[in-house]
Amino acid sequence: AAGVIQSPRHLIKEKRETATLKCYPIPRHDTVYWYQQGPGQDPQFLISFYEKMQSDKGSIPDRFSAQQFSDYHSELNMSSLELGDSALYFCASSLRGNTEAFFGQGTRLTVV
Amino acid sequence: GNSVTQMEGPVTLSEEAFLTINCTYTATGYPSLFWYVQYPGEGLQLLLKATKADDKGSNKGFEATYRKETTSFHLEKGSVQVSDSAVYFCALSEGGGFKTIFGAGTRLFVKA
Numbered sequence: 001a002a003g004v005i006q007s008p009r010h011l012i013k014e015k016r017e018t019a020t021l022k023c024y025p026i027p028r029h030d031t032v033y034w035y036q037q038g039p040g041q042d043p044q045f046l047i048s049f050y051e052k053m054q055s056d057k058g059s060i061p062d063r064f065s066a067q068q069f070s071d072y073h074s075e076l077n078m079s080s081l082e083l084g085d086s087a088l089y090f091c092a093s094s095l096r097g098n099t100e101a102f103f104g105q106g107t108r109l110t111v112v
Numbered sequence: 113g114n115s116v117t118q119m120e121g122p123v124t125l126s127e128e129a130f131l132t133i134n135c136t137y138t139a140t141g142y143p144s145l146f147w148y149v150q151y152p153g154e155g156l157q158l159l160l161k162a163t164k165a166d167d168k169g170s171n172k173g174f175e176a177t178y179r180k181e182t183t184s185f186h187l188e189k190g191s192v193q194v195s196d197s198a199v200y201f202c203a204l205s206e207g208g209g210f211k212t213i214f215g216a217g218t219r220l221f222v223k224a
Contacts, residue, residue: 033211042201042214043156056211090156092212099144099163099205101212105155 002026004104006091012110013081021076021107025093031055032074033101034066035090043090049074050096081111114139118202118215125192126223133187133218135176135202143204145169145178145185146212150199159187159200197222 005024013019025032031050035043036059045058049068060066063081068074072093078085088108092101119134137145147159147169160169165180174189185202202215 042217045211045213048211058211088155100146100158100161101205103148103156103158 004091004093004102006089006104006107008107009105010108010110012112014112015081015083017081017111019078019081019109021078021089021091021109023074023076023091023093023104025072025074025091026102029093029095029102030072031094031096031101032068032072033092033094034060034074034076035092037088037090037106038084039087046076078109083111085109086111114143114204114206114213116202116204116213116215118200118218120216121199121219122221123218124221124223127194128191129222131187131189131192131196131220133200133202133220135185135187135215137183137185137202137204139183139204139206141206143206145176146203146205147174147176147185147187148201148203148214150201150217152198156201192220192222194222194224196220 033048034046037043046060048056052068066076088106090106092103094101115138144163146161148156149159160171162169162178168177176187199217201217205212
């Protein structure tokens with residue numbers, strides 16, 4: 001069965017650079033969620049989209065932005081990267097009305 | 113708001129010991145409850161879930177029962193193996209596009 005695809009799997013950037021993370025949800029899923037997991041931390045919710053509109057917002061820094069496209073894939077754009085942005089970034093997708101979200105394998109971002 | 117509280121780790125057990133990881137939740141509605149497992153350097157894997165009161169989720173020898181009266185979803189396994197060493201996250205979701213909320217995670221070490 002198709003799963004949530006995230007790319008790239010690993011990314012190394014320098015401070016003050018920008019990064020774009022991509023997420024391809026399970027086919028027919030209409031809701032996408034982004035999470036950030038720092039070392040030894042639980043996943044923290046950043047932002048979600050339903051039908052290409054932002055549906056909820058968590059602890060997402062102003063330096064980050066995200067959007068969902070007409071094919072339902074989503075991109076998380078991160079600018080002016082800081083060392084503290086080094087983390088595992090998860091994307092998840094679900095069908096609205098269902099409680100279970102399916103998680104991708106994550107993108108490990110390292111800022112040096 | 114909704115929240116999940118789980119026992120602090122790390123939990124260290126010998127192989128074949130009994131495992132319990134406590135999890136309690138606070139929710140305004142009727143959430144579904146989940147246990148996720150994260151092996152070192154990997155993503156989140158859904159271990160088991162329960163969608164309504166008194167449901168028991170089970171997988172790979174692990175089980176948890178949705179207890180509405182005590183707002184709990186404790187994870188248990190009768191005989192742990194070294195390969196069960198990982199971080200376990202309790203989580204809830206109310207669906208309808210609402211995000212999944214995670215507990216802080218409990219690290220389990222199993223010694224041979």
